[in-house]
Amino acid sequence: MPRLFGTDGVRGLANEKITVELAVSLAQAASVVLGKGRFADGRRASGRRPVGVIARDPRVSGEFLAAAVAAGFASSGVDVLDAGIIPTPAAAFLIADIKADFGVVISASHNPAPDNGIKFFAVGGTKLPDEVEDRIEAALGEQKLSPTGVEVGRIRRFADAEDRYIVHLMSTLPHRLDGLHVVLDCANGAASGISPEVFTLAGARVTVIGTDPDGYNINDGVGSTHLDVLAAAVLEHGADVGIAHDGDADRCLAVDHLGRIVDGDQIMAILALSMKERGLLRENTLVATVMSNLGLRVAMAEHGITLLQTAVGDRYVLEALNEKKLSLGGEQSGHVIMSDFATTGDGILTGLQLLSEMARTGRSLAELASVMTVYPQIMVNVRGVDHHGFASDEVIAAAVKAVEARLGGGGRVLLRPSGTEPLVRVMVEAEEQSVAEEIANSLAAVVLERLAL
Incomplete structure (x- = not known):
């Protein structure tokens, strides 16, 4: 069962x-x-x-x-x-x-x-x-x-x-947001009332979308899974930045003033550098999952920050933060945990901290996000396979080893079996999109040939 x-x-x-x-x-x-x-x-x-x-x-x-x-x-x-x-x-x-x-x-x-x-x-x-x-x-x-x-x-x-929660959020703000114009997409979810109020209290000019929940429209064409809507709104209103939550507001993804997506990895990179500069990044270490982009590891290494990686899931990020007594971690999906202020991912808190860094430095989100180069990432789900036999298959292991040698330091491969269904996920990152696609499809073919049910 x-x-x-x-x-x-x-x-x-x-x-x-x-x-x-x-x-x-x-x-x-x-x-x-x-x-x-x-x-x-x-x-x-x-x-x-x-x-x-x-x-x-x-x-x-x-x-x-x-x-x-x-x-x-x-x-x-x-x-x-x-x-x-x-x-x-x-x-x-x-x-x-x-x-x-x-x-x-x-x-x-x-x-x-x-x-x-x-x-x-x-x-x-x-x-x-x-x-x-x-x-x-x-x-x-x-x-x-x-x-x-x-x-x-x-x-x-x-x-x-x-x-109580609003007072807590405001107490974490290192720099007011006066002069910034933000579009908030609350996914017609749990943040619809609180998030606009908090960003307004923090000094931002706020334009809202996805703030009319009726019980049936949560995440429906809005929120962190539909960032094209937020990007269009940012461009339409000439805003400095857009912030998107998901239905329960434990995520934060962003859009810069040009309508370009800034994902959880980029947000973590920005916050990690800010916290290091201010002496708040304990052990100069950031915690992320194995799904985080290779560009995050490269950017952190360039700035003397250690990247500690965990299994997929914010609970595992939190376990590492607690065990090592660290202060920042999260996922590419926008779950960002700032352990000095929260015990779980907090989309409103993350958005406040991100905009605070914009206000503190006077730099646009596009400038701040440029600290990290996002490597092209391809994910292929190989269905109908024996995911339990994946770990012991020597042919698959050899294929992965050969690809890793080919990529060298300019890419990464991750094969992950599903824990609940006959499925293996093949993820490849490379400096060029075409190379990532070619390798991902070739590895997927090996997995299917070896493990097909």
Whole structure:
């Protein structure tokens, strides 16, 4: 049976995979696992009930799923604070800020509106490691907590959730944004109210798109997966910069004044250099995943910054940041973690810091992003193959070795089997697009020939 939890919680089609029954059961199981030490035989062991924070993005299914999670928590003896529609990083911050015992966000991030997801956060607002998620999944089949009387949890509105988060964001701002004109694309998602307010408070002139959520239009033709819309708006309004969030606002991608995309790798390069200059980049090290562009490694090496790479997933970036006590990491997709201020990717925070660097230096985003040359990158998904046999195939290994020798220091190859489906991803970077395409297709052909089901 496949693992229930994916790389970012449990996600799927709402009311088909992500059902009311599953939401209640997951909340009850999480109460057992995450509330351990608070309970004794279903009753309070610490003198108070555990506290859980619930937040969601605006998609319509979040209404009944949040209610189901709240019911699962409260029926397990957990006091619930319902923060309503707020970004995922806001929920993570609030869990830490009020010292809640755990929390959950109902969101499918950049997925279309019919999907939804359930992701848990531990005390301190950190995402759960795989082993804790596995314990929650195992607890689905075990006895639930069934307190009665005064031991039953309460459900209350988290009345000042937005205000607390906005104050926090403003406290991180190293330089005001006066004089900058920004177009914000909030993906008709969780940032639609907060992000424009924060950038305005920070001094920017703000033009907004994708800020009219109706429950059904989240990520629909707007947001970080549709940057052409933002680019057009930046050019139309003559703005200095565009910032795009995804549905739950844990991502930030950007567009410069010429309408050119600035991705997560480039944003990290800009922030890393700024933080190094200001003495804030601990150990002069940036954390990124193996999917980050080779150009990021080259740029960091040129400026005396070490690039530490992890497996794909912002949770693994965060683990490395915590283990090494580092201050900056993220993904090409725009998940950027600034560990001095956040425990997860925060799209609004990242955008504020990026524009602050523009204001501090007086340089355009295009100038700042030029520190990094983006190598052409080609990704080919080879479907219908035995991804379990990938690692031990000597012919594939030899083909990869030959390609790496050909590329030398001017390119990179990464083959990655899917953990959930018969699929191998072939990624090639090279100095020329045609070379990357040729190598990617040739390696894909080898993988298909060797591993076809």
